[in-house]
Amino acid sequence: MRKILTISHNRQDETPESKARWFQSLSLSERMDLLCFFTDLVLTNNPRIGEQKHAQSVTGRVRVLSKTSG
Secondary structure (H helix, E strand, O other): OOOOOOOOOOHHHOOHHHHHHHHHOOOHHHHHHHHHHHHHHHHHHOOOHHHOOOOOOOOOOOOOOOOOOO
């Protein structure tokens, strides 16, 4: 029996495992296109990022803020 694929718009369905499966389903050229896209995005927002040295990890928790409508 073949599994029917569906599209979900629920953020709770976006597990690291499901994201990894999606990424692994891409061809090598699609993966490289994404790498170039993200690299261009980072460099557009912070052109001097390559000049930064001695990156340090953040201790404690990281809080992600998002704008909600309402």
